[in-house]
Amino acid sequence: MAFPLVFMLSLVTSLVAFPFDRYDVYDYGATGLGATDDSHAFVSAWEDACKSETQSARVIVPRGTFLLNPLMFNGPCHPKTIHFIIYGTLISPSSPKTWKGLDSSQWIAFKNLTGLNVYGSGLIDGQGMTWWDQSCRYHPNQVFKTLTV
Template sequence: MMSQGTVNVDDFGAKGDGSDDREAFKKAWNEACSKGAILVVPNRIYRLKPITFSGPCQPNTAFMLYGTIEAWPQMSAYEEDKLHWIVFDSVSNFKVDGGGTFNGNGKKWWQNSCKYSNNNLAVTFYDCKNLRVKNLSIGSLGADKSEAEVSNVIVNRATLTGTTNGVRIKTWQLNFPQSSSLD
């Protein structure tokens, strides 16, 4: 990727203090998208209520996540029929990188999913061409012999390029006792 400008969410008011940083992220996204810049999320924990990052954007717009973006913990922030947390819509030649984490607080949602018509929180990519992510992973599920359900994973009309594993669901391997052989 060519050298280009950066837009830091902190410069738009993101605090990473447990409050909703959605407005700062929207402003930073609009700036990065309009300039074809790299939106930078520093190495801190930011909480967001549902948000849509919409294009079309200028070429080479990127999302560099070094920290963690955490889903807003109160379910009342989400519409019952559309449990979309983060949506990337209509962006082309778009790169998500940085090694950070989108933390959807899955356990809380799995435990309460029956209250929400068996829907779970989603990070959604719509109409994204040449979406470059190293890994789009959901996991790790089944630790300590626990049960977990994955549903409503949406990657719609998107082309993933340059990925190591594409889209994957990571699970813990069950360790079965080894049987002894009879000689």
């Protein structure tokens, strides 16, 4: 009986010594269906990872399709390293009108950070065709307003 007790104590001790540093967007209400805006879940997961008292935090984007409106992930953050791991698909809104009043050059942006790693086997789909379809090249007689920042 001593072995299981020692094992359980070491497991509990390791959980206390190394706080949980994994922030899955599903845990913050993301649907992953690609039809509803999951932006709030991403921002909430980021904020908790950024405030984490660990040396390294991970924001996990699991499999699924996540519709994201323009986002800014701000720092500075407490962890020395934040891993933003993408296994699913991130898609932007299909209409450029979503950016009305916003900087149209940014969809997903990170600001005031050091130690950020973005990787994974997922896909980032900015829905570029709708942007290219509006260009002067394809519509030379249409008047376009430029966005000044």
